[in-house]
Amino acid sequence: MKKNLILMSALLILFMSLPLAAQTDGTVTFSVRTVTNNDVYSPENILAIWLEGPGGIFIRTFKVRATNRIAHLYTWKLISGMNTTDAITGATLSNHTTHIISWDCRNLSNQLMADAQYRIRVEFTEAHLQGPVANYVFTKGSVSETINYPDQTYFKDAVLTYTVPTDISEQQSMNLSVYPNPFDDVVFFAVGSSDNSKPLSLELYDSRGNLVIRTQDFSANNNYMIYRWSLQQGNNSPLPGTYFYRISNSEREVSGKILKLQ
Secondary structure: OHHHHHHHHHHHHHHHHOOOOOOOOOEEEEEEEEOOOOOOOOOOEEEEEEEEOHHHOEEEEEEEEOOOOHHHOHHHHHHHOOOOOOOEEEOOEOOOOEEEEEEOOEOOOOOEOOOEEEEEEEEEEOOOOOOOEEEEEEEEOOOOEEEEOOOOOOEEEEEEEEEOOOOHHHHHHOOEEEEOOOEOOEEEEEEEHHHOOOOOEEEEEOOOOOEEEEEOOOEEEOOEEEEEEEOOOOOOOOOOEEEEEEEEOOOOEEEEEEEEOO
C-alpha cells in the first residue's frame, strides 16, 4: 500500500511538471469555391464543410447544405456521425458557389483548442455516390497567417486567414480600429488622434491581390479620422471573402484583414 502511494505521488509530481499545451486565442476564416464535376444532378449539389484536429479527430461541422440526400455525403457522415451542432444548415444547393466559414478556435463545449495542426475538409456530391473531397491544413499557434491554397480540379480560390487578436506589430504601428469585422454591408476604418495629424491613405485588395480601392477620403469625427466603406460605393459590390487593407501616412503604416460575409 505504501509503495503504491509513493508511486502515485511520483506520477502526480511528474504530471504536474509537464508543460501544458499552448492554447492561443484567435479566429479562422476560410473561403472556397466549388466547381461541378458534371455528375447526374449537376449543377445541383449537396455539401459539407467540417474541421478535424490532430489524428483526424472530429471537432465540429461548419456547414451542411443537403436535405433528402444528406446520407450521400459519405466522408462527412463517417467522420462526424452527421453531427450538425451549431452548423449552418440548409437545402440542396441549386448551383456551385463560394462558401465562407469562420471558427473561434473553440470546440462544441466552448473550450479553447490547443495549438496544433488542424484541417478543414470540404465534400460535395452531385449524385448518390461519393463526391470530391478537399483537405486544407493549417497550424493554430501564436502567429497570424494567411494561406492561399493551390487550386484543385473541383475546388478553387481557397483562402484561410488565421488571426491572433493580440497582434503586437499592428497595435504598435498605428492607433487603428476596424469595425465591424466580419461585416455585411458597411465597415469603418478609424484612426486615432495620435496618428491622424498627417494625410492618411487607404488601399484595399481582394484575396487575389487585385486593388479594390485607393483613397484618402477620410473624414474627421471627434478625435478620429474615419473612412466608411459601403456596398453602395462604386458600381461593383464586393464579393464575399477576405480583403486586405493597408493604411499609411508619411510616418507609419498598418495592414490587416477584413471579412465580407454573404
